[in-house]
Amino acid sequence: MSSRSSIKVSRIDAYRWRVERTGQMNTHGLIFADSELMRDLEGDQCIQQVVNVAHLPGIVGPSIAMPDIHWGYGFPIGGVAAFDEDEGVISPGGVGYDINCGVRLLSTPITIDELRPRLKSLADTLYSTIPSGVGSSRSDLKLSRPELDRVLERGAEWAVARGFGTERDLECIEAGGRLDADPDCVSNRAKERGRNQVGTVGSGNHFVEVGYVDEVYRVDAAQRLGLSQGSVTVFIHSGSRGLGYQVCDDYLDTMVQAAARYGIELPDKQLCCAPLSSKEAKSYLGAMNAAANYAFANRQLMSHYAREGLAAVFSRETADRTDLVYDVAHNIAKYETHVIEGKQRRVCVHRKGATRAFPPGHPELHRRYRDIGQPVLIPGDMGRYSFVLTGTDGAYAETFGSTCHGAGRRMSRHQARKVARSRNVLKELEKRGIMIRAASRRTVDEEIPEAYKDVAKVVDVVHSAGIGRRVARLRPVAVIKG
């Protein structure tokens, strides 16, 4: 297997770097970054992880990394890899523990000027109605086992059928908020862990963020998305919670054995995998999609409670006119059809810390957005800004219709805590007009803005490289953290 010393990286252009194929790699690596972001990668193992992914059997095209790449476990975070449906594999480590971790954005009919006098009230209301923090659960929604199975089978559709949202919401979710799942492939322990966590934020980098549109780059696209200068938004970041972690754990155990049985050599045990045609892969897909549906339902419920918060602080009409802009997964593996060397091929695309970014005209997009391309949501850190983009033909041609997913960490959590130790981060952010409500001070310290790369630079790279197109920038004013 390739060692770190044998990694050879060469610059292709201002935004692309090629990692040469060496040793037993089955393909080369392709990293999207400018010189400054590349410098940030020195000293950790993320390029080695791009190389490791390139060793997996049946990989089609390069092992790709987005400009927010950072060191993960198994795949790098910010990694994209596609696998041939006959020769390729599926790897739970290429999806991650938080299956269908993702983001969604709501547009409200209120302006930032209307919000300011009631901002504190809204922040407090959201903090009390959407449980956050480690192990957070909903005492008002503990699901029976049959009901949980319906969540796993129907995803956001289940939530809408229960009155937690509208049919229109489903049109604005990747895959309609429902993937083809098999709840029987999910273990009892995973189901037990998932019984009372639907509608909760969780911890770490997850959040509910109230913000506003502070810059519009493309007025026509922004209008179609319900975003205008000064309009207030609600950004939600969460995933499949304990249920997803347990599904990943369960199937990593399965795949460690499967990889040995199918004679797959692994440069990192966390990349354990099975051929897509195997029974192990089919079971994992059924379970992973069930966990993904749980995550879609989770974000749908969080939207419902955000709307209820807006109704309490503003009016029912405000809540009713709060629309879902879009909901995207950024930890997922999906079968998709792509054009490879002039031919249409069905491949299993793993996106771990990467966002689908389908171009205008793609048949999988709802007609609402088909002419402008898929909305892409890129959250930044809690002190600066986030971006809304749309998918492009460039992404479809070069990255299996994928782009970045966020800012990407540049500082370890330990380092961030050290930097934050002598400061009052809450006060600092409040002085800058950003209210924080958090279950844990340690989370806030670990999530200080400077712990992350500047997401504007990440977005500059994907926009300039043509794998995403800027629409608008959002500024946070209240952030609910775990």
Added chain:
Amino acid sequence: MSYRFLPHTADLIVEIKGASLADVFHDATAVVRDLIVGDGSVAATESHSVTLEAQSPDELLIRFVRELLTWFQLDTFVPAQLEIAQLAPSRMVATIRGEPFDDSKHEPQPEVKAATRHNLSVEETDAGWRAVMVLDL
């Protein structure tokens, strides 16, 4: 016996050193307690029993840490002490004493999602036992 956290950009690497394999598991218990409640004290008022089997000591360790993380998520159980009845590189029988998370004395910490196999190792060296594990936060 001792443990320390090593730098990792997004997650957490823990290194444990001990004179024996039992030390490694005692320290792994302390690591999980540390990650759940920080410096907070934990009483031994409840217990969980566990019997684990694995093909190697690294697999045994990952299974053990996963159990502790899952008990916390399911019942808010915070581990305080490990009592080992049997321990071999491929088998462990033990009782873990601790208490439920208590808001009045425990400060919430960021969630540990899972123990990973990335760079996982449990080895006997000339100086004793050494384990390295990456935890997903």
